[in-house]
Amino acid sequence: MKSISVAALLLLSLLAGCAREKRSYQDQSPYVEQAPDKVVQSDLHPGMMPPPSSYEKNVYAESAYDVAEGQKLFEQYHCSGCHFHGGGGIGPPLMDSDWIYGSDPQNIRATILEGRPNGMPSFRGKIADHQVWEIVAYVRSLSGLLPKDVSPGRSDQISLGTTPQQTHPQYEKKEQPGLNREEKPK
Amino acid sequence: MSSQPQREMNSESLEPRPRTPMSDAEARNWLQRTWDDGKGFTSWFQQVHHTVIGRRYIITAFCFFLLGGLLAALMRIQLSHPENHFLSPDFYNQVFTMHGSTMMFLFAVPVMEAFGIYMIPLMMGTRNIAFPRLNAYSWYLYVCGGIMLYVAFVLNTGPDVGWFAYPPLSGPDFSPGKRADFWAQMITFTEVAALAVAVEIITTIFKLRAVGMSLNRIPLFGWAMLIHSFMVIFAMPAVALDSSMLLMDRLISTHFFNPAEGGDALLYQHVFWFFGHPEVYIIFVPAMGIVSEIIATFSRRPVFGYPALVLALVANGFVGFGLWVHHMFATGLPMMGYSFFTAASLMIAIPSAVQIFCWIATLWTGRINWKTPLIFVIGFFAIFVLGGLTGVMLASVPLDTQVHDTYFVVAHFHYVLIGGALFPLFGGIYYWFPKITGRMLSEKLGLWHFWLFFIGFNLTFFPMHILGLKGMPRRVYTYLPQNGWGTMNFIATVGALFMTAGVLFWLYNIWTSYRRGPLAGDNPWGASSLEWATNSPPPIYNFDELPTVNSRTPLWTATAENPVIRGLRIDDREVLITRVLDAEPDHINSFPKPSPWPFWSAMATTALFVGSIFNGYALYIGAIPLAFTLTMWFWPKKHEIALEEAEGVRR
Amino acid sequence: MIRLFAFWAGTFNDHSVTEAMGRQAAVIAHEWWFFFAVCTTVFIITMLFLARALMKRRTVEDVPLATGPAVLDPRRERTLTIAVSSAMGVTVVTLFVLLFVSISTGASIRHFNSKNAVTIQVMGHQWWWHVIYQNTAASETLQTANEIHIPVGKPVVILTSSNDVIHSFWVPNITGKRDLIPGYSTALWIQADKPGRFRGQCAEFCGHQHAHMAFYIVAQEQNDFDAWERAQINPAVTPAPGSLQEKGMQKFMAGPCVMCHTIRGTDAGGAVGPDLTHVASRSTIAAGTLDFNHENLLKWVRNSQDIKPGNKMPAMQITDDDLNAIVAYLESLK
């Protein structure tokens, strides 16, 4: 019986593994509409601009590799300049469950592509479409909207003394006596 | 609890200790009944005899050898010419990682232990290995670990970070997904299995030797397995710790290897090579034991310099732990320490040289019996000496900074590991196959096997020395035409073809000889050690009568004066325990009967290990079935109780 | 000696351990040939002894196995003991000689440094080399990639570091390798004794494109080096208005290129990929993978993933016109 359950566990987890382990770097995705002059920031609404149909369900959110790429792009494209590592600063925090412009992948994508009032610039034409989706997936992983096995683990940098990015139960840090998160250098 | 027919029978049919006089046939019947592990599907999961488990171990290890070889062939095809697109870089990285991990963790170490499991109790003249159930458990774990790794590989989750898995590349930031987790967890599986076997072998050699086999009469393969096991015990915890730290970094966000939070990527390398260098000797020392056995048998004289050979093995064991940093010469650590490690790395050439010289001396004065096992050992000499000498080059820091992580090193360690371990192992197979199966392997096919493999090996790996000097780094999935590495690589690929053909001849030889080979008889080679003192294949109780020993070469010096052991029950699995130093009788131990619980425990362990890759809670939940199965494993058994009730507690 | 083994090399090999063009590599090459000679001798002697042992006499075909082993002759055993012991003595002495040579070689490399050396910072990235010539004045600091120019005959110190995974800096003709480990910075001294162009390659497995992470060291006479340095410090040329290059520049600045690459003197300031300010002065692109020429540039910019799968530059889907313009612009960045 146990062997069956073990086999089932293996099978399930590893069938999921097929998507999880996909390295999609050979995907060639277009830069969304290479026409910066056409961009109008203000009158876009979430959902107004449907993504290409092939990305309806954001295949990149199923691959740990792509989410990790999203994480790196998040740093490399200086998203962390305003949002820090998800904790927020100049821009809103991304780790919590509050979403000003919606938490759907399409909403986040629209935010990245079109920008938002009060400082969020538009990246239309600057980021390859699949990279946008990778960043979307990573942003969603920050607040635990992705399954754990594709969400990135901690990264090799200062962790800001905050929680690991995984959604682990140990997040009751404040209950530990003598612990003060603010003591840590930012 | 499962019950077995013969177990019931034994507890019912308790009668006074069957003593002599009793006809040999009658005694054999009793022994057969007592030691029989049963047949059939359910019994298969309960068997505990060392020949049964040892055979499984050997077969499993060679299956992994073939898989690893297949991966090597894929790599050779990919590298046969520049800018080849046969494998994608992503797949190539998985392939070379799987090749290294398979050969190191799933083949080389287990196969040595496998021969130890099969041969050591026979050579020591006892009826089973110490802790036989642990032995069965270790095999299940080993198989589960290997299967897990290959299932992952097939599902595109094969590790792609190298068999050494250095962070940060293998860390959470640069190896997303579960690939590296499977690698690290495979380590845990094989470590637990290897450690269990090491404890069994040490105990068997120390406590289960035939009467008269004092320490200075242990066959050299016994010494080799003893040193091997001690090295396993001190080295394997290091890699278990290292892979655990890596897993924790990846899964629960610890910072062992994150320099930004006080961790250190070099810590991993230190701990890894503290295991990794002894690992080479863990693989190579048992092979030295095999070489000693074969040389003695086929030059028809005792090995020259037994004490020197034993001391050389011990020295290998000690010095092997003192040179791990020579894998890190390129990291830029302080020079002072480097000199120490250079000296230590050169020093380890001394015990190896002692062994080579003693063997040559043995051959020099022996009467040579040209048979395939010896021919493989001769091949071993040529290849291993060359590999050892390039090892001396690598010990030098300046040279190492040039050739480290190039194909020169690839050539070096294949010369050392294939030459130093695989050739003796093939020799050992030709040597012991008659003992294990009762049939001789074909000498003619053996020669084909040898020459194809020997020529193919040198064609494959000798050019790699030159490739390394010409600047070809390791672990590249391809190279540019203008680099000028094409010719040598093509030759290497052709060589790999020869090696493949050699292996096919070997497999064919095993296939036909197993079915139709000439019968071997007890001692076809006229060898001297105790495994040849019983039938081929050995009965399930190993020896009709426990042998006694009066020299280092017991079968060559046995006389009618040799005493006989009397008084062990033959209706219970009684084993004589002897003293560590002089192997005089000390006490008696009732060895366990077949049990399904090692299997279930291994399943529970597997569930726990695999589960913990995906969810930390698996550690807590998985502990429950594990604790349950282990408790059942050790729970007192009816027949033991019945026996003790019959004869009382013997103090 | 080197000429003796010239058949190994044929023509000059720009990435070979044995064809030393640098001070350090020369010392190591000497040591190599010494070790090579000693080890070859040892190998041959051992094999001769082995052959002699095997061919000495007869087989046992005529002596049945059952008659048991040879009886040992104590005198002969004593002789063997003496022979093996002397062989061991020779071995130990040889090893001491090798140890001495090794340590003295190490010492001569280690003691090689200088106060007024050229200092070059080399940072490993997945999968290219970031090269920085530090200067106290920020405007005089120059950055380039995958090509390191050094003056001939002058000590140069390479300060290594890595921002992602472990790489290893290795130019066989110049010196031995040095790992680039995150969290560590080390100094590696080199000196080229002859002018030339020497290939280096990452020697520590670093992921998908470990195979395509090469670079070149270009050793130049001091004058040439100074000229090169001056040219490199300048910001990028501005293309003439209305030219194809200018169109390319606009495309570059408006498109995704600008996210990752720096071109000094323009708005492009990304730090993910190599600095392109003087990309046209370099001889290769894609970390030593392709020669710098028009066809290769077209291929690379259009879809770098075909050439170097997994590298960080995404595939582009742009019109041929835009592509030509961008490539023309890049080619103008001398």
Place this chain on the structure above:
Amino acid sequence: MSASIANSQQPPRREIDVSALPKTVFGSGQSILWWGTMGMVVIEGTFFALLLASYFYLRTRVTDWPPAQTVPSLNFGTINIAIAVLSLIPNYLAKKAGSSFNLAGCRLWLTIMSLISIVCLFLRWFEFSSLNCMWYDNAYASVTWTILGMHTVHLITDGFDTWILNIMMFTGPIQGKRFMDVSENALYWNFVVLAWIPIYLVLYWAPRWL
């Protein structure tokens, strides 16, 4: 048939009669169980030694130790190790009761040892909180948690073992080999306590001294 196998037709050979040898032995290095236990002890001892070496290695990589954190508070750790060291006495008595086949003694001292293991585990719970860090804070915290966690695993396994053994002592069946188990179990607890001493010093005092 080869030479060492006796043939009953031949004249009688010298016999070694082993039928009177004991089956239950307690000497150091005597029983195979002892060797098995010692094998485990050495393996785990190596593991701990390497873990502690890693601790000191990581220490050399940063300037402040513990980095930006308060030192672990001493209370629970000190109480716990005091209990552990004192438990060596009942442990010794349990071993003695085992090797003299004293069933009542085994029951008494094993019960006491079982309870002690519960107390130690209970205190260990508080020890974790008195570390003043979480494992994901930094490398110091990671290694500290891992060392204490590894040792806790040993506490749990040995405690579990003691409980099972104790239950068997009460429920029976009583076998000679159970008394050997008592002896080996005591040996293992000695190791758990002995390993604990350097761990205690490193975890609680090294941050104060280094």
